Amino acid sequence: xTNWQGEIQSWLTEHKYEIVRLLQRFVQEASVQRDEKYVxxxxxxxxxxxxxxxxxxxxxxxxxxxxxxxxSTRTNFQDSPNVVGTLKGRGGxxxxxxxxxxxxxxxxxLAHWRDEPYSGMVRDGNVYGRGSTDxxxxxxxxxxxxxxxxxLGILLKGDVIFQSVIEEESGGAGTLACVLRGYxxxxxxxxxxxxxxxxxxxxxxxxxxxxxxxxxxxxGTRYEGVSAIEKAMLLIEHLQQLEKNRNARIVDPLYKNxxxxxxxxxxxxxxxxxxxxxxxxxxxxxRIGVAxxxxxxxxxxxxxxxxxxxxxxxxxxxxxxxxxxxFGAHWLPNELDTQHPLISSLSQSYERAMGHPxxxxxxxxxxxxxxxxxxxxxxxxxxGPGVTEVAHFPNxxxxxxxxxxxxxxxxxxxxxxxxxxx
Numbered sequence: 001x002t003n004w005q006g007e008i009q010s011w012l013t014e015h016k017y018e019i020v021r022l023l024q025r026f027v028q029e030a031s032v033q034r035d036e037k038y039v040x041x042x043x044x045x046x047x048x049x050x051x052x053x054x055x056x057x058x059x060x061x062x063x064x065x066x067x068x069x070x071x072s073t074r075t076n077f078q079d080s081p082n083v084v085g086t087l088k089g090r091g092g093x094x095x096x097x098x099x100x101x102x103x104x105x106x107x108x109x110l111a112h113w114r115d116e117p118y119s120g121m122v123r124d125g126n127v128y129g130r131g132s133t134d135x136x137x138x139x140x141x142x143x144x145x146x147x148x149x150x151x152l153g154i155l156l157k158g159d160v161i162f163q164s165v166i167e168e169e170s171g172g173a174g175t176l177a178c179v180l181r182g183y184x185x186x187x188x189x190x191x192x193x194x195x196x197x198x199x200x201x202x203x204x205x206x207x208x209x210x211x212x213x214x215x216x217x218x219x220g221t222r223y224e225g226v227s228a229i230e231k232a233m234l235l236i237e238h239l240q241q242l243e244k245n246r247n248a249r250i251v252d253p254l255y256k257n258x259x260x261x262x263x264x265x266x267x268x269x270x271x272x273x274x275x276x277x278x279x280x281x282x283x284x285x286x287r288i289g290v291a292x293x294x295x296x297x298x299x300x301x302x303x304x305x306x307x308x309x310x311x312x313x314x315x316x317x318x319x320x321x322x323x324x325x326x327f328g329a330h331w332l333p334n335e336l337d338t339q340h341p342l343i344s345s346l347s348q349s350y351e352r353a354m355g356h357p358x359x360x361x362x363x364x365x366x367x368x369x370x371x372x373x374x375x376x377x378x379x380x381x382x383x384g385p386g387v388t389e390v391a392h393f394p395n396x397x398x399x400x401x402x403x404x405x406x407x408x409x410x411x412x413x414x415x416x417x418x419x420x421x422x
Contacts, residue, residue, distance in 0.1 A: 004154060005352060008411050011148050012404050019144050019407070020127065020400055022046065024120035026102075026136040027129035033103050036166050037079045040102060043164045044083055046143055050150060052085035052162065059166075059177035067180065069375050071171035071329050082174050083164040084183060087146060090421035093157025096414055097185035097378060098146075099175060099368060100139035101168030104131035105392050112394035126397040133386030137398040138191025138406065139164060141385060145411040158418030161185055168368050171329040175368035179376040187342040187417060188378045189410065192367050193386025196402060198350070200343055200381055201254055202363035203262055204290035204333030204370055208303065209283065210235065211323035212271075216280035225278030226316060229271050232282040234314060235322060239264050239286075242306045250291060254338075254362040261362070262289030292335035292362060300326060332370025334380055342379050342417065349412035350383075353405060364388075383409075 012019070022042075029039035040056075047054050059077045064070040083102075089095070107117035107130050114128075115121045121128040127137070142162055149156070161183060165174030192199075212232045217225025243264040255261040264286060271282030290299050307324060311317040336343060338360055350358040369380040385402035 004152070004415060005412060007152055008148055008408055011152060012144070012407060015144065016400070016404065019140060019403060020122060022143070023127050023132065023137060023140045023398075023403065024122070026140065027120040027127065027132050028118050030118045031102055031104055031131065032106055033167065033170060034074070034080060036102055037081060040081050040083050040164060043102065047083070047085035047162070050085065050087075050143070050147055052087050052146075055084040055086075056081050057181070059173060063180060064173055064176060067176060067375065069176055069332060069371055070173060072167060072173045073170065073328070077166065077173070080166045082166060082177055084178065085162045087150075087156070087160040089156045089158040089160070089418055091157060093419040093421070094186035094417050095159040095161065096417050097161045097163065097183065097188040097372070098142040098410070099163045099165065099178075099188055099190050099372065100135055100142055101166070101174065101368065102136070102139065102164045103166050103169050104134065104136075105169055108394060114395050122400075125400055127400060128395065128397045130396055133193040133396050133398040134391035135192050135384060135386065137386050137403045138193065138384035141191055141403050141406040141410055144407045145414060148407070148411050149414060154415060155421040156414070156418040157421045158186070160414060160418060165368070171331060172368045172371045175371045176375060179371060184376060185378055188369075188372050188380040189346070189413070190367055190369055190372075190380065190382045191384025191406060191410070192382050193388050193391050193398070194363070194382055194384050195388050196383075196385060196406065197359045197361050198343065198346060198381060198383045199363040200338050200360055201252070201292040201335040202333060202367050202369050202382060203292060203365065204294070204296065204331045205287050205366050206290065206296060206299070206326055206330040207285065207287055207328040209285050209325040209327050212282045212284070213320040214278065214280045214282070217278040219276040219278065222278050225280070228279045228282040231314070231316065232269065232271065232284060235284070235310060236266060238306070238310045238313070239266070242303070246302075252362060254360065257361060258364050261364075262291050264288045290333050292333045294333060296330065296332070331366025332374050334367070334369035334373045336373070336379055336381055340379055342381055345416045346381060346383060346409070346413050349409045349416060352412060353409045
């Protein structure tokens with residue numbers, strides 16, 4: 001591997017403008033969900049340049065619904081294609097799957113953006129725009145790692161499978177479609193924005209909806225009613241205690257730098273119908289983290305049992321229990337032993353490129369890694385350029401240097417994992 005490192009570095013230096021330009025083109029296509037086809041057309045154009053075997057299809061929602069891992073609010077995936085490119089090896093080596101999602105979250109309030117959200121502006125060594133860090137920069141690193149190996153004449157034993165998938169931001173339907181289509185490998189890398197850390201574990205998560213019941217009355221005689229808002233305040237405190245209990249059980253050293261490994265987040269609250277009326281209903285929606293070692297069903301049961309215990313504090317809930325609904329998106333957790341050969345290969349490549357060992361941690365958020373590992377049975381690690389903290393934020397950006405370094409590390413890992421053919 002060492003013999004090729006200098007040549008890869010020189011190649012990346014020569015192709016820096018090309019790398020930045022493709023990233024800009026990706027960012028300039030606002031690939032929010034249901035509008036991914038235009039950026040996927042650019043991906044297809046690139047894969048054709050690389051002369052990979054290309055597979056393009058719109059996932060079949062009827063088939064996806066048969067799998068319990070499937071979640072989506074969509075009724076079809078028209079104009080939202082998955083794109084896969086395969087570089088066949090000469091045989092005898094391990095295969096690697098390079099998976100990146102192409103969908104992005106909406107830009108949000110434009111007043112918070114310094115530049116137009118899809119500008120792809122280059123400034124101070126960064127590329128700015130929605131999706132630059134989450135995770136189009138990572139996708140570009142994957143593509144140029146493959147291109148570098150090709151143009152340097154490095155032939156591999158194992159196959160390299162590149163996936164540009166849809167719907168990660170809503171639970172991973174695109175990656176699930178790839179697994180169900182038969183794409184498997186001996187290992188997988190997902191270049192989410194890890195700030196160049198290696199995430200061997202990722203938490204999962206689920207969305208929940210709670211309905212709290214009260215009794216309406218006139219605001220002038222509010223003592224004749226029961227405020228669902230006040231009951232909701234009590235319930236939120238009850239959930240905060242559950243969060244403390246769950247996190248107290250996590251002693252995994254990979255979470256030592258994460259203040260709350262598996263948070264319970266309250267995202268929306270809706271309640272009441274009139275300022276002069278006592279609110280008779282409040283609806284709370286939120287997200288609960290699932291630890292890498294946990295099963296979704298076990299976490300659901302724990303939440304259900306905990307909600308019943310609130311009646312100890314307030315007997316109102318004995319006769320008016322909280323309604324719990326699991327809805328919307330979920331992400332399966334993933335864990336890979338830090339001694340796994342894929343982690344070792346990636347770590348060695350990182351140290352060669354960076355001059356020091358990598359930081360290995362557990363991810364504070366979910367990825368498609370859970371689908372690859374749990375449904376596809378593929379050992380999966382998450383590693384990529386981009387700043388974790390600016391994903392989904394206004395003025396999102398990614399360092400050009402981090403994209404180039406990640407490209408080098410991924411290229412070295414591919415060589416080590418797939419092996420050079422004679």
